[in-house]
Amino acid sequence: MRTTTTDAGTVLVTGPTGGLGRALTLELAGRPGPERPDLLLVGRPGERLTEVAAAARVAGATVHKIPCDLSQLADVRAAAATVQDLLATGAVRPLRALVAVAGLTVNDTRAASADGYETTFAVNYLAHAQLIGDLLGSFEEPARIVLIGSDTYNASRALQMMGVPAADWRDPADLARPAPAERSSGARATGAAYSNSKLAILYYAHELQRRLGDGIGVAVFEPGFMPGTGLTREQGPVVRAMLRAMARLPGMASPSRSAPALASITLDDRWARLRDGTYVVIDKDTEVAPFARDRDRELRLWEATEELLEKVPR
Numbered sequence: 001m002r003t004t005t006t007d008a009g010t011v012l013v014t015g016p017t018g019g020l021g022r023a024l025t026l027e028l029a030g031r032p033g034p035e036r037p038d039l040l041l042v043g044r045p046g047e048r049l050t051e052v053a054a055a056a057r058v059a060g061a062t063v064h065k066i067p068c069d070l071s072q073l074a075d076v077r078a079a080a081a082t083v084q085d086l087l088a089t090g091a092v093r094p095l096r097a098l099v100a101v102a103g104l105t106v107n108d109t110r111a112a113s114a115d116g117y118e119t120t121f122a123v124n125y126l127a128h129a130q131l132i133g134d135l136l137g138s139f140e141e142p143a144r145i146v147l148i149g150s151d152t153y154n155a156s157r158a159l160q161m162m163g164v165p166a167a168d169w170r171d172p173a174d175l176a177r178p179a180p181a182e183r184s185s186g187a188r189a190t191g192a193a194y195s196n197s198k199l200a201i202l203y204y205a206h207e208l209q210r211r212l213g214d215g216i217g218v219a220v221f222e223p224g225f226m227p228g229t230g231l232t233r234e235q236g237p238v239v240r241a242m243l244r245a246m247a248r249l250p251g252m253a254s255p256s257r258s259a260p261a262l263a264s265i266t267l268d269d270r271w272a273r274l275r276d277g278t279y280v281v282i283d284k285d286t287e288v289a290p291f292a293r294d295r296d297r298e299l300r301l302w303e304a305t306e307e308l309l310e311k312v313p314r
Ligand SMILES: NC(=O)c1ccc[n+]([C@@H]2O[C@H](COP(=O)([O-])OP(=O)(O)OC[C@H]3O[C@@H](n4cnc5c(N)ncnc54)[C@H](OP(=O)(O)O)[C@@H]3O)[C@@H](O)[C@H]2O)c1
Pocket: 014, 015, 016, 017, 018, 019, 020, 021, 042, 043, 044, 048, 068, 069, 070, 071, 100, 101, 102, 103, 104, 123, 148, 149, 150, 151, 222, 223, 224, 225, 226, 227, 229, 230, 231, 232, 255
């Protein structure tokens, strides 16, 4: 059963323009009056952002588009400043939740973000660490931070057979470095970069909760395998056709099937207990693999993240 007794306030969503983030945005916008939050949609500017904002408004939500390319820390910092202004002027209700949905996979780990960091690490992890860090003082408690993980961090045998490698953790300064120009970037390296970024999210979530009071709960949501979303847009036409066919299989997860669970974790009372980066696979608390809880790695990631962000002047 769904109950939201705390004022729904405002929810910030990154990645509202496609797949899971778009479905989450419309799910939240479609909630009945008192349970419907105001929405801050942080996404790349363009038609997709305009369209989802318009659809959420039609559903009845107060919506602000916040243009932001997460591969540029300057954009992320400007987005955080815009959020602070909107909250300070009362244009939206108090910030109750941030859901960091945006993510990508790349075909080449030699590709660098605007700030010189490997793109997968930069967008999936670092940009969100910057955004959350800038907004930590802006939440009204009780509040929630929900990050999006993926079981690929610990790829099962089935995933590995499909060519999805597990994380191969290295020092974060190394993970943030694009592969050297002379090293060709195969599917294994790009898959591992994605899995590493999702393991980084788990480590970050655990360390973040240690540094927050009890008033802000941190959780990591795994939406299930949703073939055919934009996540695989860089794959060739054959793979994409195969994924679209898989998406039609009965029982397969999809953005529209997983978004209600994510909306519930974001706002509903039944999930208010979530703390410590609890890993929720669709709607079940799930223990992570033992290596995904590691105090030394978590502390090192925190410190390295501060260093990587400081290297890019404001
Ligand atoms: N699909 C799966 O099977 C699966 C499984 C487990 C976890 N996940 C996770 O679920 C989340 C959503 O993925 P999805 O499958 O819904 O993929 P998707 O359809 O590609 O959606 C990804 C979202 O991230 C945004 N994004 C990507 N790069 C960005 C950038 N540089 N700046 C701003 N926004 C950017 C996209 O914006 P644009 O519209 O501008 O490109 C889009 O809104 C991701 O974190 C993914 O890792 C997916």
